[in-house]
Amino acid sequence: MVSIGTYQRVEVTDAAASLVRELTAQHGPLMFHQSGGCCDGSSPMCFPVGMFLTGPSDVLLGDLDVGLSAPVEVFMSESQFEYWKYTHLTIDVVPGRGAGFSVEGPTGLRFLIRSRMLDDAELEYFGLAPSAE
Template sequence: MTETTTFSRVAVTDAAASLLRDLTAQHGPLMFHQSGGCCDGSAPMCYPVGMFLIGPSDVHLGALQVGLDDPIDVHISEAQFEYWKYTHITIDVVPGRGAGFSVEGPTGNRFIIRSRMLDDAELEAFGLR
């Protein structure tokens, strides 16, 4: 029997997953978009599905499994992806003021990105080597 390894460009911490479950109960299905802008645009923005339109140049990084029926898709602008294509990102949450249009804003928490460089196996799997 051959073992298959699945690689992902995105992950979520337990704390962020817990907040996402609460926010999904309140707002319905959610999605993330990471742009390359300044201010709020540099934070991962969490929206109810359908409130932010993904464009043809946005890149789907993956989906977060947080214990819901549907995974939470994560997208990034194409320009930002060019800078981050060698990076694995983890969405986390910390106390603080959330981004203006992101659904966590009123909770007293904000989503952040933690990152690391892709390892050799991930680089190979994503065709970057």
């Protein structure tokens, strides 16, 4: 897995990082927005930077180091983040049809999220550990 720093909310598998590098060569710099459901389920959507506009209600989950000159930012809506804040996300790739507007759609692959609960050290690092009262 590719990541930067000690504790991250989001990482990327080597296979997904490889696809991001290929897609960057075709589309230029990319970013992810973790979809909140509805039409695209809960798929991570990958867009050329500037094609999907983030705003003040989006949370930057982290930067993915995929071996390019700049990291790839990953965002999620603030309301959805409230549900996911105790979760570590890993962007992976599997065979299948990509989400509607996500750039991997024509490749025969699709990005997906694998998740796990944050461990005690991560909870403390992110200020989410229960207070000892």
